[in-house]
Amino acid sequence: MGEFELIRRYFTRPSPGAVVGVGDDCAILQTASGMQLAISTDMLVAGRHFFPDVDPYSLGHKALAVNLSDLAACGARPLAFTLALALPSADAAWLEPFSAGLWALADAHSCELIGGDTTRGPLNLCITVFGEVPGEATGRTRTYALLRSGAQAGDDVYVSGTLGEAALGLQHQLGKLKLDAPAAAACRARLERPTPRVALGLALRGIASACADVSDGLLGDLGHILERSSVGAQLDDAALLACCPWVRSGIDAQLLRDCVLNGGDDYELVFTAAPAHAAAVAAAAQASSTAVQRIGRIDALSGLRVLDGAGQVLATSSGSFDHFSQDGNSDRSNPI
Numbered sequence: 543m544g545e546f547e548l549i550r551r552y553f554t555r556p557s558p559g560a561v562v563g564v565g566d567d568c569a570i571l572q573t574a575s576g577m578q579l580a581i582s583t584d585m586l587v588a589g590r591h592f593f594p595d596v597d598p599y600s601l602g603h604k605a606l607a608v609n610l611s612d613l614a615a616c617g618a619r620p621l622a623f624t625l626a627l628a629l630p631s632a633d634a635a636w637l638e639p640f641s642a643g644l645w646a647l648a649d650a651h652s653c654e655l656i657g658g659d660t661t662r663g664p665l666n667l668c669i670t671v672f673g674e675v676p677g678e679a680t681g682r683t684r685t686y687a688l689l690r691s692g693a694q695a696g697d698d699v700y701v702s703g704t705l706g707e708a709a710l711g712l713q714h715q716l717g718k719l720k721l722d723a724p725a726a727a728a729c730r731a732r733l734e735r736p737t738p739r740v741a742l743g744l745a746l747r748g749i750a751s752a753c754a755d756v757s758d759g760l761l762g763d764l765g766h767i768l769e770r771s772s773v774g775a776q777l778d779d780a781a782l783l784a785c786c787p788w789v790r791s792g793i794d795a796q797l798l799r800d801c802v803l804n805g806g807d808d809y810e811l812v813f814t815a816a817p818a819h820a821a822a823v824a825a826a827a828q829a830s831s832t833a834v835q836r837i838g839r840i841d842a843l844s845g846l847r848v849l850d851g852a853g854q855v856l857a858t859s860s861g862s863f864d865h866f867s868q869d870g871n872s873d874r875s876n877p878i
């Protein structure tokens with residue numbers, strides 16, 4: 543199978559939302575008046591971001607999911623994406639389920655594949671996703687996207703869904719932790735098939751003051767909000783542990799805490815909102831069928847503190863991922 547046959551067979555179909563889709567040198571998108579494009583790119587590398595023998599359907603899902611999660615964090619509606627794909631070989635037995643997983647999630651979010659590139663090489667996936675948010679270009683440019691820079695002292699801190707399961711699944715696969723069969727299956731599913739919280743992100747526009755997706759660990763990703771907003775935060779340890787459904791499973795509490803705070807690969811949303819918007823946050827959660835949990839509050843004191851039930855600061859370390867950290871910090875979201 544040649545390159546162009548590969549593209550035609552697995553990654554080409556009508557894209558009615560694009561003026562020009564797959565087949566030309568550039569894709570052309572028409573955006574509505576009063577809308578702005580939100581664009582994000584993520585790369586997944588075999589042996590770095592996923593096990594080389596991962597189920598290809600799950601990998602197709604995750605490759606797009608991690609990008610849709612970025613759109614969710616900005617409150618952007620998905621429009622389209624491009625796929626750059628390096629493959630060791632044109633293996634139909636691998637490409638068929640991979641493309642099926644990719645298409646299934648794309649269809650669920652009405653997000654069209656409009657172009658990309660293929661080449662021979664070590665397995666590497668790079669997706670660029672395009673979304674739209676309301677915005678104004680008249681006079682002073684204004685956007686209604688959710689950003690990391692709007693948190694204010696006194697705001698509540700929330701997270702969506704559950705935290706720590708992907709990290710537990712990774713620890714199990716690496717043989718560093720033994721989970722029973724139901725827990726192992728649930729945690730592996732969270733690791734390999736994350737759910738991008740697009741509906742919640744859209745519902746939070748005009749309600750959340752700041753937002754980020756939890757890809758590299760809660761402490762690190764919330765830390766980006768604190769840095770961009772020039773604020774600090776206090777988090778409630780009991781509320782954090784309650785975000786992990788395995789808190790009563792007999793797993794060591796410190797290990798659970800570390801997975802919740804630093805695990806990564808959750809692809810949940812961490813966001814802030816004024817206390818006056820608590821009812822609106824609850825309504826957004828209900829409308830998007832996504833659970834949210836208040837885990838702390840923003841304050842004016844620099845830094846991030848996790849408090850126990852007595853109000854004492856717990857010793858924590860941020861293991862959030864940095865590909866090029868000089869201290870050799872390993873990626874908690876990566877298997878190798």
